[in-house]
Amino acid sequence: MTFGGQGPHPTWQPNGGQPPPPHPYMPPPYVPPPYRPPATSLWQRFREDEWPPLREVMRRIPLPGCVWVAILFCVWPALFLFICYPLARSARKKARRVFPANAHRRIQDPDVMRVQKFRAWIALAASFAILVAYGTEADWSEVQDQALFRLAVTPWLLLLTAPVVIAVLFRLAPAHARAGMRARVRPAVRLALRYFGAFTAVPILFAGVMFLSQALPDGALSTLLSFALLLPVLWVLFFVAFASSTVVRGAFNTAEIHAALPALLTGVLVWELAAINLATAGMPPGPPLLQICAVIGGPASVSAVARWEVVRLRRRYGVTLR
Template structure:
């Protein structure tokens, strides 16, 4: 019943017979760590963040925006797959999309609890009367900090790593969505002026580094799935 244990059940793919390539996962982790290190170094070196804590907050905000982009891209891609699939396979595709959709609902429900606590007054003792805080408000605050916050942080991390567990649909779906979303995030970064103040060449590297590297890893993953496991893009249509 702990937040991480529940998070594993909610955010990790679990379709029986699913193929997971250990080599691809290892490269993805290395790419993520290199990207995180570059982000922190640039943020601190060029005063985009005053300290490591501010850099971590910026990274969290960036991760949450990516989750938002994923949640928008997911139904669009599923809709395309359902439209292209044979009528006999559409029900199975929608069934497989149920758990990824549940992961999206769970992460948004967790995030919604934070503004809900403020709006209902539990966060500032609105219902406390003459007392510092009622038992209910204490309980709500403790549950939010001890359970909901770890669940949300873990959920965001796993949603990005496993692309909202879309491997439950088919192994080729996560790299397809990941490659799409990183280029969407590039547009977001350009229009919001990300890395403003960083020298031009380095800023360009930081902007295009993520989409290029994620695309390269995604194409490599699709290649390995096809060569080593016989899984092709048309398999996402259950053909």
């Protein structure tokens, strides 16, 4: 029975209008904890596109503050490191933005990447075993020189090899596909011009800094000024060093022109580097049969993996050369 439009249940509350107290055995309401992202190690942070800040690196390394102060003020290479790390972090961030690390393959195949890494580790282990068994002190120093030589020569060799391989691909491609491939050549050319512009800027900037340093009068102020002028040169050098790994693997992002182009360039480039190493450094140490296997085995294995990648692209993804 209702009166004045009210429902059958009273709307007033006992205890002076207050809600009833909770039951003493009623559990409290569940409040979910705040979301916390999973903790990553310092090594994982260094593998990302952006390195952690210097403050976070110092906090992750288990050293008390007094030890950091002693390192900072008593060991001058540490002071140089504290200055170079922010420059390297900034240059690496810019290099990864201009030359993305994951853009060297249009089709990302995890099996191909796994086989390439396995082949690289096997080749590194074989080279190390040959040096340990038959190498001398001169051979170890020569390996270091050859590594720096490859780092300096490979981008220029790639610049000369890529147009030849691209021209062969244009010749093999049908006429209706050449217009689209020609339009995708321009971004790769712009990327190559950016890299080689930065590459050639390093010696030019360094020569300019040396010329200005000689023109300044001797003194502490001129030394500090010369060091300050070297910082931009150091930043460009870091930028080129971090960009070189992506440029060599991605071949200036030529996968946008043709998905099989990085594999073809790798197969050609590895034989050119083997011939240059043989002409400049000679045969590796060891017995004659082992020397021949070491010279031919590395390029042959790389070419085999590149051919397998091209066949896999044709069978699984429909990428053909013609």
